[in-house]
Amino acid sequence: MAYELTPVLIPFALAAVCVFLPWYVIDELSDERYRISLVVSMIALAAWALAELLRISATTIPAELLWHNLRFVGPAFSAVGYFVFAAVYTDHTAWVRRQRLWPLFVVPVLTIGVVWTAPDLVRATVAATDDGLFVMEFTPGVWYILHASYSYVLVAVGTWWIVSRFLEFQSNLFVRKQTAGVLLSAAIVMGANLAYNLDITTLDWTPVGGALWAIIFTIAVSEYRLFDLSPLAREVVVENMESGMLVATPDGEIVDVNHAAATMLDVTDDDLIGHQVDDVFVISRARIEELLAGESSSETVRVDGNGDRWHAITVSPISVPSDDDIGRVITFDDVTDRVERKQQLEAQKASLERQNERLDEFAGVVSHDLRNPLSTIDGWAEVAADAISGEAADLDDAETALAHIQRAHDRMDQMVDDLLMLARAGQTVEDTEPVELAAVAREAWEHAAVDGCELDVRVPDDTTVAADRNRLLRIFENLYRNAGDHNEPPVTIQVGLLGDAEADADSDGSGERTGFYLVDDGDGISAEQREEIFDHGYTTDSDGTGIGLSIVRDIVTAHGWDIEVTTGRGGGARFEISGVDLVTA
Known part of the structure; x- marks a missing residue:
């Protein structure tokens, strides 16, 4: 009987099947070159596992020689498959162009020919043995050493590229996870092969290591979507982009950034990766989805925590053949100057x-x-x-x-x-100065010369406000005259601060609004009239111009403040000017 079954064959039989597990997730890979290199590696490892299984079970030297020759398909082509995968993954794509790709197969193809036509170059000596699982032992020939060296060079170069990538992007958690997964898979296979060639073990466990690689790779792709967002041509394109770029998951978590993004936002990569998009920009995740669904995918937004900077962002979906929704690419440019020019034009x-x-x-x-x-x-x-x-x-x-x-x-x-x-x-107030509010209120009273009225100022003397002093004077003058012209004397006019519960009988003491008020104890203003009193030309006095309160409104607006008219507790008119930044020493 030429073959004999033993328990040690089981791992090799399982390996011949398991190496094809990545076929289950092959459609998940975004680049066709990944798929080609993966198929080459799977077929080579499967042939290696089957040939090693039959070699172990052989009970005659001719049978073992047959399968020892066929096993060379595995190391010959799996090394090339790994090299191509590493080149694509690390963007060394010049090595997988046609003029360089086909020469990579010269040594593997010659090896397959040499083992059949000149076996002495592969096995310098062959002798029978009854020690262990094999019936023959051999010493490596020149071509065996050449072929092994060539395979190790391909694997070493590919591994170095991957390690370099890991070191270059070690601050990037997403890329670090990708690269670590690839290195772990490769280390398992290489460790098993080195153990065999260094005579640490008499069995070549490399195809079994290949099965473990296949399991790890399949889990990484299907469960952790390891290569969904693999940044192709990253060093050449993304890192040299003038625009900032963020890569985010559908849940809005940032998983990758380019150098321009970190520079533009004045942060490090770690300050961005792992955070949500709406932690960076003032935009909700719902709005991002609306941009994807709408006709326009762009919008101008502010940077969170820095309202002085504006960025134009463009949102694009990321998909692979098996999944239409695996992430988002957000590119952005600083358009603060453009926004400010637009705001200036709108203001003009x-x-x-x-x-x-x-x-x-x-x-x-x-x-x-x-x-x-x-x-x-x-x-x-x-x-x-x-x-x-x-x-x-x-x-x-x-x-x-x-x-x-x-x-x-x-x-x-x-x-x-x-x-x-x-x-x-109504001209916007650009040049302001600290003005003592109480002093202005009293000075305006002297200018207004309102007969039959009395002024009660309840503003601390050290309270100041940033304002145009002359226009602030006019606010008080016009409000004083309005109270005097529309009420029978005597009238008391009170000036105080909003939210001052001690001085202001109408205050609720909440302090939610800052500013000042002017209230009289006259007849008040009806609710109907309040809607019109600030309109130009509106007056109930036959001798009035209808301009005074219109001027008050325009001056208040020019300062960026708000004015509201209500009824005071005593029934008189109460004017409240809010949104004022007051300073009390």
Whole structure:
């Protein structure tokens, strides 16, 4: 009987089957060259396992020689398959182009020919033995040594490429896991083969090591999706990109970044990898999915924690043939200058629109509001002329006419003054200075000269606000005059700080809003009128211009503040100006 079954054959039989396990996940690999190298390695290892199994079971020298010759298919081609895999994985793709790929197979093909045509070059001597599992022993020939050296060189070069990749990207957890998995698989196979060639063991356990590699590789790909996001041509393309790049899982976890991303965000790779995308950019994961589903995949967003920087991000899906949803690639560029220019243009446009609105208001005042006092002056001028032109001059009529003319003149003077203030009230305040709020409130009271009213300032003298002092004065002056013109004396006007429960009877003490208020104890303003009192030209006083509160609103807005009118606890009008940064020493 030429063959004999022994228990030691079982691991080799299992190995011949297990080496084909990666076939189960071959579609998971994103590059066809991975698949080709994997198929070559699987077939070579399977042939190696079967040949070694039959060699061990052989009971005659001719039978063992037959399978010893056939086993050379394994080491000859599996080394080439590993080399091709390493070249593709580490982006040394120049070595797997056609002009270099085919020469790699010269030594393996010659080896297959030499073992049949010149076996003495492979086995220098062959002798019978009854020691152990084999019936023959041999000493390696020249070609055996040459072939083994060639295979080890291919494996050594491929391993060095992988180790270099590991060292280059050791700060990148994702790439580190990939590379460690590849190295572990290769170490198992190489360890088994070196043990045989160094006579540590009489059995060549290399194909069994290949089966363990196949199991590890299959689990890594199917369970941990080891090569789903393998960055092809990473060193050449990704690392030299001027744009920042993040690779994230469908759950939003960042697994890879390029150098530009870390530099642009002024962080290290470790500050990004393992974090969520919305920890980096002010954008939700739901919005990222909307960008993928929509017609536009780009959006301009701020960097979280640095609101002064803006980036234009583009989101793209990552997929492989077996899965349409394995991750996201997010590329981004710093567009802060572009956004700021756009904001400046929008601000200029808004400023021009406000100027046009004020021009319309000017036209309305000139064409209508100023026409009324001019008509009044014309009418009373005729009355005065008639009163003094006759033989019996009526000085009383003339004096009455002149009084009406004076009032019309004063009204026109107030209108012109208001128009000049209106021209600059809405201009954005750019140059501010620390202004003592209490001092301005008292000074404005002197300028306003409101008869029959009393001022009660409840603002600490050391409280300051960043403002344009002259325009802040005008706010108080106009609000004082508004209280005096629309209430019967006596009227008390109180100025205080929002949220000051001790000084302000209307405060809830929450301190949620910062700013100041002005409240009187007059008749108040109805809810219907509150909607209109800040409109240009609105007034309930026949002698009013309807511009005063419009100016107040424009000055408040120009400072970036807010104004609201309510009713005070005593029933009077209460104006609250909020959003003001107050400083109290």
